[in-house]
Amino acid sequence: MARWSNWSGRQRSKPVAVQFVRSESDAAAIVRTANSAGRTVRVAGAGHSHSPLVVTDGVIIDTSGLAGVISTDAQQRRAWMWAGTRIHALGRALHDAGLGLVNQGDIDRQAIGGAIATGTHGTGASLRNLSAAVVGARIVLASGDVIECDRNRYPELLEVARLNLGSIGIVTRLQLELRDAYRLREQAWQAAFEDIAPQLESLARATRHFEFFWYPQTDMAHAKAIDETNAEPVYPLAAEGERCAYSYEVLPNDRPHLHTEMEYSVPAAHGLSCLDAIRTLIRRDFPDVRWPVEYRTLAADDVWLSTAYQRDTVTISVHQDIAEDETPYFRACEEIFLNYDGRPHWGKVNYLERETLAKIHPRWQDWWQARERIDPRGTFLNDYLRRIRPR
Ligand SMILES: Cc1cc2nc3c(=O)[nH]c(=O)nc-3n(C[C@H](O)[C@H](O)[C@H](O)COP(=O)(O)OP(=O)(O)OC[C@H]3O[C@@H](n4cnc5c(N)ncnc54)[C@H](O)[C@@H]3O)c2cc1C
Structure with a gap:
């Protein structure tokens, strides 16, 4: 029996096998074999989800061998890439073609x-x-068939593929819209929460990337603003908060401390009042929580299961140490998030059942109906997805 666990070690699984794929034909052969043996299949990326998305007693596919940029089109600002490519490996390769991810x-x-x-x-x-x-x-x-979809060919499949929860098949290649390579300069500072709160909206509007962590024990905000610059990159890279370099060098950070996390997206207009409610909760009922609360913004999109589907969004994340039981804290936060019309991040902890998910995602039925047409036998489902699947 094989073993699999996620980044934090909180999600563990004993699949019948973890199978490594290097090509589409490998992937197709594994799926055909699993299917004829009546086994289910889950695909693993880098195992950084806190939710039980990969966990299965069927077969887990390790996609790390499907790596690299396949082709770039600098004029159309697009690229095809293997789906197992780590994001850190994309930065340099896209940069060499004069391109960059719009955000990460x-x-x-x-x-x-x-x-x-x-x-x-x-x-x-x-x-x-x-x-x-x-x-x-x-x-x-x-x-075991391989299908390519875009806005003209199998557009419904593309809709589901854009946020697929690993439930439609093994995505082998992706084509992404990009932008010209760009440089960023970041600035970080600390302020009392009460001082930063009134400026939040203007900071978020005026800055390409604005975020902050609120620390419950000190009531301080650690804020970061990142904007485009024409300044020359500075190497070696400075510490987080002081970098000036290309986007793929400035946007990612090191997050070595193992934790578990819940994140909800709420309508942008309610972001601050939702955060205030979480602050009150922590100070009143969970005064020992040391992990910060993260506040970010996200533009509306048209991706069916996106937490930002048709609404500008503020995302609020709460964290807890993996040595602690996060459940009472996270459940209390979830109640507040739901009062603010929140939608949970698919890769992080939530406790929602199918009925609630159906209410908060306007395209829930459409997404599932399309998924069922692609994989009616549920080869790519696991216990978690079967639990939330519409009856
Ligand atoms: C330290 C840390 C920081 C994080 N920061 C952020 C952040 O800033 N913003 C944010 O939004 N999230 C963040 N996350 C969450 C993380 O980005 C998501 O959970 C993401 O899905 C993890 O990617 P992964 O490659 O590890 O996928 P996994 O966790 O391995 O899998 C996630 C899902 O993708 C499916 N999948 C993976 N590869 C394929 C494929 N080739 N074909 C089909 N399905 C596939 C799996 O089946 C599963 O359903 C963070 C998580 C951690 C632990």
Whole structure:
């Protein structure tokens, strides 16, 4: 029996096998064999999700061998890439073609296929999540057939592929919309929360990437603003908060401390009052929480299961040490997030059942109906997805 665990060690699995793929034909052969043995298949990226998305007693596919940029089109500002490529490996390769990701998350250790499967995002009030940049995909389906989709060919499949929860097949290649390579300069500072709160909206509007962490024990905000610059990059790279270099060098950070995390997206207009409610909760009921609360912004998109579907968004994340039981804290936060019309990040902890998810995602039925057409036998489902699947 094989073993698999996620980044934090909180999600563990004993699949029948973890199978490494290096090509689409490998992937197709594995899926055909699993299917004929009546086994289910889950695809793993870099295992950085806190939610039980990869966990299965079936077969886990390790996609790290599907790596690299396949082709770039500097004029159209697009590129095809293998879905197992780690985001940190994309930066330099795209840069060499004069291109860059429009935005990226707080770390760059994820596989691009894994990041897209859960709607991973960075911060920036005018910037959408990574899923919204997907314009094409190649997928090995449950039948073992390989299909390529874009806005003209199999557009419904593309919609589901853009945020797919690993539930439609093995995504082998992705085509992303990009932009010209660009430089960024970041600035970090600390301020009392009460001082930064009144400026939040203007800071988020005036800055390409604005975010802050609120520390419950000190009531201080550690803020960061990142903007485009024409200044020459400075190497060796300075510490986080002082870098001036290309986007792929400035946006990602090191996050070595193992933790678990819940994140909800709330309508941008309610971001500050939702954060205030979380602050009150922590101070009143969870005064021992030391991990910070993160506040970021995200532009509206049209990705069916995106947490920013058709609404400008503020994302608020709460963290807890993996040695602690996060459940009472996270459940209390979740109640507040839901009062603010929140939608949970697919790669992070939530406790929602299918009925609630159906209410908070306007395209829930559409997404599932399309998924069922692609994989009616549920080859690419696991216990978690079967639990939230519409009856
Ligand atoms: C330290 C840390 C920092 C983080 N920072 C951010 C952040 O800034 N912003 C943010 O939004 N999120 C963040 N996350 C969450 C993370 O980006 C997501 O959970 C992301 O999905 C993880 O990518 P992964 O490659 O590790 O995928 P995994 O966790 O391995 O898998 C995630 C999903 O993708 C599917 N999948 C992976 N590859 C494929 C493929 N080729 N074909 C089909 N399905 C596939 C899996 O089946 C699963 O459903 C962070 C997580 C950690 C631990």
